[in-house]
Amino acid sequence: MFDVNLPLAEALDAEPAREPRAYEALVAEIGEDGAGEVRGVFWSETRARLQSFRTLSPAQHHARIAREAHSLKSAAGTFGYLRLAALALRLEKTVQNLGEAEFRALLDLMDAAYAAAHAQEPQG
Numbered sequence: 001m002f003d004v005n006l007p008l009a010e011a012l013d014a015e016p017a018r019e020p021r022a023y024e025a026l027v028a029e030i031g032e033d034g035a036g037e038v039r040g041v042f043w044s045e046t047r048a049r050l051q052s053f054r055t056l057s058p059a060q061h062h063a064r065i066a067r068e069a070h071s072l073k074s075a076a077g078t079f080g081y082l083r084l085a086a087l088a089l090r091l092e093k094t095v096q097n098l099g100e101a102e103f104r105a106l107l108d109l110m111d112a113a114y115a116a117a118h119a120q121e122p123q124g
Contacts, residue, residue: 017113018120022080042075043118046084050111053091058103062096069095081117084110 027035049068056065073088087110091098098106 017081017083017116019080019082022078026078039079039121042079043121046072046075046114050107050114053107053110057100058095058098059100065095066092076117079117081113084113084117087113 023035023039026038029035030038049072052068053065058065069088069092073085073092076082076085076088087106091106091110095103
């Protein structure tokens with residue numbers, strides 16, 4: 001999995017944007033209807049979470065950001081969105097040491113990973 005000690009670009013290049021079999025595994029486990037419902041919740045909660053990050057300062061809210069990033073990492077991993085999960089892990093592990101510019105740059109990458117993940121969403 002993602003190594004938070006690697007330079008960010010190198011670490012991201014090591015992670016595919018999506019693990020194609022993750023959603024199929026979820027369908028096998030909980031059924032198509034359940035997986036579809038959970039996936040819908042993932043997209044809406046993730047969009048809200050990414051927007052919420054933009055209202056926070058890492059200096060003042062690092063514990064909250066770390067908790068939210070941890071939740072995002074887990075959810076993205078469930079659906080196989082590995083790049084988004086990797087970025088959330090990076091945020092979770094480094095938020096306490098990030099300056100505002102680094103934090104905002106990481107959020108930009110997370111927004112891009114979210115958009116890429118959504119574009120690769122399986123249909124059905």
